[in-house]
Amino acid sequence: xxxxxxxxxxxxxxxxxxxxxxxxxxxxxxxxxxxxxxxxxxxxxxxxxxxxxxxxxxxxxxxxxxxxxxxxxxxxxxxxxxxxxxxxxxxxxxxxxxxxxxxxxxxxxxxxxxxxxxxxxxxxxxxxxxxxxxxxxxxxxxxxxxxxxxxxxxxxxxxxxxxxxxxxxxxxxxxxxxxxxxxxxxxxxxxxxxxxxxxxxxxxxxxxxxxxxxxxxxxxxxxxxx
Amino acid sequence: xxxxxxxxxxxxxxxxxxxxxxxxxxxxxxxxxxxxxxxxxxxxxxxxxxxxxxxxxxxxxxxxxxxxxxxxxxxxxxxxxxxxxxxxxxxxxxxxxxxxxxxxxxxxxxxxxxxxxxxxxxxxxxxxxxxxxxxxxxxxxxxxxxxxxxxxxxxxxxxxxxxxxxxxxxxxxxxxxxxxxxxxxxxxxxxxxxxxxxxxxxxxxxxxxxxxxxxxxxxxxxxxxxxxxxxxxxxxxxxxxxxxxxxxxxxxxxxxxxxxxxxxxxxxxxxxxxxxxxxxxxxxxxxxxxxxxxxxxxxxxxxxxxxxxxxxxxxxxxxxxxxxxxxxxxxxxxxxxxxxxxxxxxxxxxxxxxxxxxxxxxxxxxxxxxxxxxxxxxxxxxxxxxxxxxxxxxxxxxxxxxxxxxxxxxxxxxxxxxxxxxxxxxxxxxxxxxxxxxxxxxxxxxxxxxxxxxxxxxxxxxxxxxxxxxxxxxxxxxxxxxxxxxxxxxxxxxxxxxxxxxxxxxxxxxxxxxxxxxxxxxxxxxxxxxxxxxxxxxxxxxxxxxxxxxxxxxxxxxxxxxxxxxxxxxxxxxxxxxxxxxxxxxxxxxxxxxxxxxxxxxxxxxxxxxxxxxxxxxxxxxxxxxxxxxxxxxxxxxxxxxx
Numbered sequence: 001x002x003x004x005x006x007x008x009x010x011x012x013x014x015x016x017x018x019x020x021x022x023x024x025x026x027x028x029x030x031x032x033x034x035x036x037x038x039x040x041x042x043x044x045x046x047x048x049x050x051x052x053x054x055x056x057x058x059x060x061x062x063x064x065x066x067x068x069x070x071x072x073x074x075x076x077x078x079x080x081x082x083x084x085x086x087x088x089x090x091x092x093x094x095x096x097x098x099x100x101x102x103x104x105x106x107x108x109x110x111x112x113x114x115x116x117x118x119x120x121x122x123x124x125x126x127x128x129x130x131x132x133x134x135x136x137x138x139x140x141x142x143x144x145x146x147x148x149x150x151x152x153x154x155x156x157x158x159x160x161x162x163x164x165x166x167x168x169x170x171x172x173x174x175x176x177x178x179x180x181x182x183x184x185x186x187x188x189x190x191x192x193x194x195x196x197x198x199x200x201x202x203x204x205x206x207x208x209x210x211x212x213x214x215x216x217x218x219x220x221x222x223x224x225x226x
Numbered sequence: 227x228x229x230x231x232x233x234x235x236x237x238x239x240x241x242x243x244x245x246x247x248x249x250x251x252x253x254x255x256x257x258x259x260x261x262x263x264x265x266x267x268x269x270x271x272x273x274x275x276x277x278x279x280x281x282x283x284x285x286x287x288x289x290x291x292x293x294x295x296x297x298x299x300x301x302x303x304x305x306x307x308x309x310x311x312x313x314x315x316x317x318x319x320x321x322x323x324x325x326x327x328x329x330x331x332x333x334x335x336x337x338x339x340x341x342x343x344x345x346x347x348x349x350x351x352x353x354x355x356x357x358x359x360x361x362x363x364x365x366x367x368x369x370x371x372x373x374x375x376x377x378x379x380x381x382x383x384x385x386x387x388x389x390x391x392x393x394x395x396x397x398x399x400x401x402x403x404x405x406x407x408x409x410x411x412x413x414x415x416x417x418x419x420x421x422x423x424x425x426x427x428x429x430x431x432x433x434x435x436x437x438x439x440x441x442x443x444x445x446x447x448x449x450x451x452x453x454x455x456x457x458x459x460x461x462x463x464x465x466x467x468x469x470x471x472x473x474x475x476x477x478x479x480x481x482x483x484x485x486x487x488x489x490x491x492x493x494x495x496x497x498x499x500x501x502x503x504x505x506x507x508x509x510x511x512x513x514x515x516x517x518x519x520x521x522x523x524x525x526x527x528x529x530x531x532x533x534x535x536x537x538x539x540x541x542x543x544x545x546x547x548x549x550x551x552x553x554x555x556x557x558x559x560x561x562x563x564x565x566x567x568x569x570x571x572x573x574x575x576x577x578x579x580x581x582x583x584x585x586x587x588x589x590x591x592x593x594x595x596x597x598x599x600x601x602x603x604x605x606x607x608x609x610x611x612x613x614x615x616x617x618x619x620x621x622x623x624x625x626x627x628x629x630x631x632x633x634x635x636x637x638x639x640x641x642x643x644x645x646x647x648x649x650x651x652x653x654x655x656x657x658x659x660x661x662x663x664x665x666x667x668x669x670x671x672x673x674x675x676x677x678x679x680x681x682x683x684x685x686x687x688x689x690x691x692x693x694x695x696x697x698x699x700x701x702x703x704x705x706x707x708x709x710x711x712x713x714x715x716x717x718x719x720x721x722x723x724x725x726x727x728x729x730x731x732x733x734x735x736x737x738x739x740x741x742x743x744x745x746x747x748x749x750x751x752x753x754x755x756x757x758x759x760x761x762x763x764x765x766x767x768x769x770x771x772x773x774x775x776x777x778x779x780x781x782x783x784x785x786x787x788x789x790x791x792x793x794x795x796x797x798x799x800x801x802x803x804x805x806x807x808x809x810x811x812x813x814x815x816x817x818x819x820x821x822x823x824x825x826x827x828x829x830x831x832x833x834x835x836x837x838x839x840x841x842x843x844x845x846x847x848x849x850x851x852x853x854x855x856x857x858x859x860x861x862x863x864x865x866x867x868x869x
Contacts, residue, residue: 016633085627085637100628201631 016082016200017135017157018165020173021207022182023214024150032140032147039138039152040127042176048131054139055081056208060120064113075114077107078205088205096202119144122212124151133158134172141215149215152177153204160200162188186210233323237266270319399462403446406463406508410444414514427471427518429525432599433606436525442467442514465510471517473568477526479590479650481658482559520566526598526646527564533647543647550647554655555735562594562650590653593689597646652718653689659735660692660716666740667696676700676853677707677751679744692716696744698751700855706762707855709754710747742805746783749805753786755855756801760790763862768798780804790862797865800841801858809854812841813865 027035044050061075074092079101087103090096099106107114126139135155140147154173159165166184173181187203243256260268340346407423410416415426428440443466527548534543534550544551549563624640626632632640664683671679682695698710713724721740723731733739750772760767768791773784785804791797798814817839844861851857 016631083631083633085624086631087628088631098629098631100625102628201633 016160016204017133017155018159018162018169018188019153019155019204019207020166020169020182020185021151021153021204021211022173022177022180023211024152024177024180026150032150035150036126036138036140039150039176040129043129043131043136043138046131046176048129048134048136051128051130053081054126054128054137055079056124056139056205058122058209058212060117061107061114062117064115076209077104078209080201080205080208083201086201088202090202090205090209096206098202120216122216124208124212126151131172134169141212143212143216149211149218151208151211153208155204162191237269266316270316273319403462406461406510407444409508410463410465410510413511416444425465425514427467427514427521429518429522429602433602433604434525435605436521436528438521438524440468440471440518440521442517461509463508463510465513467513467517471520473520473566474516475520475523475564475566477523477591477594478561478563478565479587479594479654480561480585481554481587481654482561482585483557522595522598523564523566526594527562529598529601529645530562530594530647530650533645537645537647552647552651554651554658558658560651560654587654587657589657590650593653594646594650597649601646655718655735656690656692656716659718659721660687662737663694663714663716663721663740666737667694667744670741670744674748677748677755679748690718698748700751700755701853703755703759703855706758707751707755709758710751712747742782745805749783749803750786752803752809752854753788753801756788756790756799756858759855759858759862760788763859763866764793765790765799765862766793766795774802777802778804778807780806782806792862792865792867794867796867798838799858799861799865809846811844811846811858811861813844813861814841815839 024035024039026032027038030038056078058076058078061077063073063075073094076090076092078088078090080086080088085100087099087101088096089099089103107116121144123142124139125142126137129136129138133156135153135157137151137153137155139151139153141149141151152173154169156165156169156172162184166188170181185203185207187206243259246255246257248254340348407416410425415431417424417426423444425442425444426440427442428434428436428438430436430440445464445466447462447464527550530550531545534545534552537543539552541553548566549561552560552562554560624637627637627640664681667679667681671681677698677700680697680699682697684693684695687693693716694714696712696714697708698712700707709726711726715722715724719735721733721735723733723743725731731743733743753770753772757767757770759765768789770788772786774787777785783805785802785807787800787802789798789800791799796816800812800814801809803809817837819839846857849857849861851860
């Protein structure tokens, strides 16, 4: 397994490793907050140490000035507290870009091409736990000021090749998620096998975006049911 | 010619003809006589009419008549001119005659008017001699009057002159102010706000972030008496600095400890506060520089106190009023204080604050200033052009943080972490450690004479590291005893000792550790010296150990021992030297030399006499010789049999 080199102080560089984001269903008969608390308790029992909080947010923009007949594409602009000076822009099913935070200002200037869908803002906030080389973030997904679901992000910091450490990550997730362990994320599955394809923050953001979209659809269907 | 119309002109022909030439035969050739007209012309040309022309002017009254004359004459003239063009030569004659006539007529008129006494009377005109007859009083008055007029003229002139002089002076002063202002402007930042001229003292343009405005006002120095002599130090331009920047200030750094063992930390008093004004420097310049220095000191202190509050250390830094107290080592106090004295209060305030005149750490004070400037420069260079218009200001590598998605750890590693206070504390620690090391070595060197200890300090060192080479030798045997050479690298928290053979020992900042280490090295040196000496003397080394496991336990380090045998193997010397127990020298004699051999049942045979005999301790302190190695040499020499 390829591990990142240790730095002078003997610690592995605490940087973006292989990350897996998954959605955890709310336990029957419990609220979102209660489920989150339960997860926190499990992690603390495991020996994880709380290290501050985290926040991931996503804004949706709709492209307007398209040629007639083409469907309007969506652009997601996301921020992650883990990379505080950056701003990620992801096209629906298309290219993505990483820029500095001035990109938000640029989006305001591009109002005529991309319209901000105000109601679609999604946020995910929660606590950050460290357990040896693992970084665990348990967050609540908030859409239009109401909690919609629970996200769990597990990052194995020393490694950047998903195929090398996926089993380890899954085993670790099993220890506190039980049966809710996800399959290998599609972003990693799409990567060519055997090649050195390091995971980066865009992979994480793509996973978060998928999770948000899933929750959004759930909400719509849920409302239909209601 | 004043004859007027009655001028008699006689026209006569000459009776004789002029002789032109006489021939040889007596015949006279006559000039043909002039014709009548020719003769007339000739005569007329002889008349000089200009003689009477000056009387022509006074004929003003007779003008009307003159006109008449002229009218009459012109008619006549026209006639003559028409019909007698040949009379041309007479024209001047005629003109003159006519003007004479006019004059005469006028004179006649005047005389007749005067004669009638109706309109005009003739009075005698008073000439100069009549003036002499005026009374003296009048003369005096007139003289006085004229003198007064002259005086007035002179006074007026003087007034004008003096006015122009004062104007000139005023102008010069004005010009002086302007030139001073120009000079001020070449050295300080100025701007005009309303009718005031404001200057900038702050280091903001140099990258400072200190919020003090640091403005000063330029005023014209007008409170000076124009009539008096202008004092030497008069300057038409004055500056008004904010009251909180007045006086002088400095940042004082000192290390205090209960035991007075660091008195030698402060170096000589480099700059007593009120520096002498440089000759030729403008008073405003001196004033502004002092104010700027105050501002910088304040900025340094503000920065330090901010950091002192923010930084979490095991022993928290204390900020009290104008003092920051930190504890770099246990029992040691680093105090940084801002001393700001404003003019008059200086003497009363300075005395209680300074119990010791020079416990300053001038190097650190200087470094503080330097670090502040470096900080300024760093601030400035991040804003300096050119820089990308869309990226945030800051470190060049920090600009990549966004697009490269740096995470928190990476970003924090990019940002400068060490503050002014941390740096200065580190430097203070180093300075303290260095001076204490020097003191330890010196006290050891003076206390212990044998072996000798020498320290060679390097002149050039880093702010956080310096080195010293320590040699341990024996007097008189420097060439053969060079075994112990230590390189001491003094850092911030610890001292690294590098042996000659490459071994590295790390000592903490505790003084005792270094002392113990040096003592053990000195004891080892003696044994090493015996080994070297044995080589020179031809003795054989039987055993050698730096760290003996037997015998009494030393409280510091280990004892070392050596056994050497004489060249023929008869004698052996054993030396054991410990840092605490001192040295113990034993000599082993051959069995044959001992008279009263202990009776033994086993070793009866004569061949056993070659065995080594028992040891006997040498009363080392009674040995002759000035040091250990010399004593040893004497002992070895005594035990070596003569050939």
